[in-house]
Amino acid sequence: MPLYEYVAKDSQGKTITGRREAAAANDLIQWLREQNHIIIRVNELKPKAELFSAGSLGGKKARKIKLDELVIFSRQLATMVEAGIPLVQALNILAEQVENLNMQRIVMRIHDDVESGKSLSEALHEHKKIFSTLFVSMVQAGESSGNLEEILDRLASYIEKTSALQKKVKSVMIYPCVVASMAGLITFVMMTWVIPKFAEIFKSLNAPLPTPTLILIQASELLRSNLIQFVLGVIIFIFIFVRIIRTPWGGLWFDTLKLKIPIFGPILLKVAVSKFSRTLSTLVRSGVPILNAFEIVGKTAENRQIDQLVQEVRNAIKEGESISKPLSKRKLFPPMVVRMVAVGEETGELDKMLSKIADFYEIQVDTAVTGLTSLIEPLVIAFLGIVIGGIVFAMFLPILTLTQAIH
Numbered sequence: 001m002p003l004y005e006y007v008a009k010d011s012q013g014k015t016i017t018g019r020r021e022a023a024a025a026n027d028l029i030q031w032l033r034e035q036n037h038i039i040i041r042v043n044e045l046k047p048k049a050e051l052f053s054a055g056s057l058g059g060k061k062a063r064k065i066k067l068d069e070l071v072i073f074s075r076q077l078a079t080m081v082e083a084g085i086p087l088v089q090a091l092n093i094l095a096e097q098v099e100n101l102n103m104q105r106i107v108m109r110i111h112d113d114v115e116s117g118k119s120l121s122e123a124l125h126e127h128k129k130i131f132s133t134l135f136v137s138m139v140q141a142g143e144s145s146g147n148l149e150e151i152l153d154r155l156a157s158y159i160e161k162t163s164a165l166q167k168k169v170k171s172v173m174i175y176p177c178v179v180a181s182m183a184g185l186i187t188f189v190m191m192t193w194v195i196p197k198f199a200e201i202f203k204s205l206n207a208p209l210p211t212p213t214l215i216l217i218q219a220s221e222l223l224r225s226n227l228i229q230f231v232l233g234v235i236i237f238i239f240i241f242v243r244i245i246r247t248p249w250g251g252l253w254f255d256t257l258k259l260k261i262p263i264f265g266p267i268l269l270k271v272a273v274s275k276f277s278r279t280l281s282t283l284v285r286s287g288v289p290i291l292n293a294f295e296i297v298g299k300t301a302e303n304r305q306i307d308q309l310v311q312e313v314r315n316a317i318k319e320g321e322s323i324s325k326p327l328s329k330r331k332l333f334p335p336m337v338v339r340m341v342a343v344g345e346e347t348g349e350l351d352k353m354l355s356k357i358a359d360f361y362e363i364q365v366d367t368a369v370t371g372l373t374s375l376i377e378p379l380v381i382a383f384l385g386i387v388i389g390g391i392v393f394a395m396f397l398p399i400l401t402l403t404q405a406i407h
Contacts (some may be wrong), residue, residue, distance in 0.1 A: 009038035078152035195220040212394040274361035281354035
């Protein structure tokens with residue numbers, strides 16, 4: 001639908017500006033009249049199809065919405081609300097300042113929904129793919145308590161910290177994956193193209209070949225003769241594996257396995273504990289009911305085993321038990337975490353204790369990632385030396401043997 005910009009006056013004579021999608025200008029005019037607004041001007045902007053094309057509007061580009069943009073949105077909205085700017089006007093200002101066209105479109109729609117009488121949390125709920133259940137629930141709690149600006153600022157801090165944690169883990173995972181992929185690609189090219197060239201040369205010499213060279217040539221011939229089957233086998237394996245981990249039992253098995261992987265497993269567990277503690281602390285501090293808080297924590301866990309544990313804790317709370325008791329039964333979280341949660345429950349400062357747990361484990365993740373990064377480099381070099389170096393050695397071994405025989 002076309003996008004229109006309008007200027008009108010409300011019943012109190014205050015000037016209102018905004019943007020709204022409508023099938024035609026008359027539909028927008030009718031809507032403004034229903035809101036008891038006096039229409040001053042209605043202008044049609046560029047069609048929606050053009051807004052999200054490869055081009056730009058006013059230097060703005062359409063791209064995927066990142067967590068950093070949600071942080072900026074929350075911080076700016078919190079600042080304007082705290083300064084006393086009406087929410088509708090604040091959203092309108094944000095829509096004009098946003099550089100990402102996708103984010104601009106969403107902020108415009110939120111602005112229109114709020115202006116039509118919806119609460120901010122209800123307007124955010126219409127965009128579940130962008131604003132998580134946690135985000136919406138915290139805004140709703142902020143609206144109920146009257147501390148919306150404080151909650152929005154807290155949300156921004158939470159997103160910043162969780163995003164930084166995810167980036168650290170991704171950075172340590174990407175390097176070995178890229179190197180392993182490059183090593184695999186180089187090995188594949190050598191086995192299917194380089195080694196056959198050497199094999200033809202060796203056959204023309206009619207000389208006996210060393211055992212490592214014979215094994216390598218046979219492996220190369222086997223791979224080349226069954227290349228299609230090999231590629232299809234890899235594709236089928238990946239397809240079946242992805243389908244399995246998307247099932248409830250397969251996903252639980254894979255998430256459990258990830259936490260048990262040597263070196264990486266302990267880091268992933270520390271990340272999970274930190275995220276669990278940070279999320280629950282933020283929700284409890286913001287006034288979200290404890291049962292709702294645990295439901296949200298489970299959805300944001302990104303690990304089915306953690307989610308399963310969170311649901312067990314939630315069910316235990318329903319029956320009147322403490323949080324620490326079911327945590328101690330499963331023995332998934334470290335004992336220190338369970339003890340600190342128990343102390344937080346006894347003292348009535350659960351949110352502060354959870355925040356301390358999150359801070360502690362974030363430092364632990366920092367230390368582990370730094371140590372792992374320094375460890376990965378020599379391991380990768382050794383891996384490349386063994387794989388690629390072994391192939392090169394096997395191929396040049398006959399040349400060295402023949403040279404010695406000539407001498």
